[in-house]
Amino acid sequence: MSAAIYSITENRASAMDFSEPVYIDELTVGYVRPILQSDMMGFLKPYTDEMWVGIMLGVLSISVSIYIIMQAQRYIAGIHNSMYTINIPHVTGIPWFPTGNSGRVVACTWLLMAFILSCVYRSNLMAMLVSPKVQLPFSSLEELAKTDITLWVPAGSRFHEALTAASPTSTIGRVKKNTFLSANGLQGLKGYQNGQWSLITYKGPLTYTLHRDFSQQVITLIKLPIISFPITQHGYCRFYIMPEGIFKVNLLSLGFPKNSSLKPPVDKIIRNLREFGIIDHLFQKQVSNATECLKPLGYEIERAKKALALQDFYGVFSIYLAGLVLSLASFLLELKRCVHQ
Structure with missing residues (x-):
């Protein structure tokens, strides 16, 4: 045997x-x-790639729509329409608002869309930080x-x-x-x-x-x-x-x-x-x-407290640094122009 x-x-x-x-x-x-493990691009994970592309197309279409409406009303919007569209989701100051009923309807629609997008983004990001998936x-x-x-x-x-x-x-x-x-x-x-x-x-x-x-x-x-x-x-x-x-x-x-x-x-x-x-x-x-x-993967993570590491902020810091570099380059160009004038 x-x-x-x-x-x-x-x-x-x-x-x-x-x-x-x-x-x-x-x-x-x-x-x-x-x-x-820490994810450098974790701040992009709350939305899929298709969703980010849709948001960018939405920003572009709203900017073009406001520009066309302002041109039809013989109002020179200039760069204000683009800055208005971008500033709304970032919750920054808005020094300019479209005039006329048509422009305001489009602007208010974008306000509502930006509010929903930002709320969902913050909620998904918080859920990913509290209960990460492996x-x-x-x-x-x-x-x-x-x-x-x-x-x-x-x-x-x-x-x-x-x-x-x-x-x-x-x-x-x-x-x-x-x-x-x-x-x-x-x-x-x-x-x-x-x-x-x-x-x-x-x-x-x-x-x-x-x-x-x-x-x-x-x-x-x-x-x-x-x-x-x-x-x-x-x-x-x-x-x-x-x-x-x-x-x-x-x-x-x-x-x-x-x-x-x-x-x-x-x-x-x-x-x-x-x-x-x-x-x-x-x-x-x-x-x-x-x-x-034998329990599903992530069970022990759900019970533990998730501490954020420095690597989790590398992606956000890189975008912030890129913005500072672009702002500095723009400032130097303006300064150079003023010196020549």
Whole structure:
């Protein structure tokens, strides 16, 4: 009888007999959990690129509309119409207001639009700062195939067999270019823990690695002269499991030589343990701390306070600096012109 459980495949079934399924599991991929980082262009994220283009087109169209209306009323608006349109969203002083009913209707419409846009922008920006979102490197095998992340595959596994038989245009076939095949399980686990590659195996063992890693992060020993005891601190999860599994139903069983007399009594024991829920209970008991790492990404961020770093303001500072440079250049040009006059 084998000392470990194996997934039942056609090749293995032809060489040995398998017991009643001890556990039913799915293949999945584990990888380093992304962390929240400062975003230099975060001030642009409240709106999409299409929305920013629409706002710019709106500013341009309103400026042109006011200019046309003022020209029709024989009023020389000059640069006032453009400055009026731009100053409204920035909540700056407005030294000039369009005259006539037509110009005022257009101006008031833009006032209302600018008020709505600014309120939505501030609300979205505040929501992003309070509850930031972190994107997973991949959440399915299709997304993994589009990245350059190395996938460690155990040699002789069910996924290795599927990888060998897959066509180059299939999802599994497209992953093949990034795979690293090895029979050294310890090497695969170390590379996974060091962030060197992603690891494909059954969800149960990956869940156990999450439990072990989380437990090592949160348990600390307090040593006193007479006694030492462990305390639990606020831990964190360094890894995550791909939400979408592969080969959803995998029967994991014990292996026996063909026509072994041990198979019937072992089948009866496994069947009783499974029907009474003892196997599931023992498994959940061994992975109790993994539940924190299996929660949706961003859950622990929502509970924590988001402190703004200096890098979060680099984008705004760069625009402010560009404005200062343009203002200084304009001032120097005006000064030069006045000297020549």
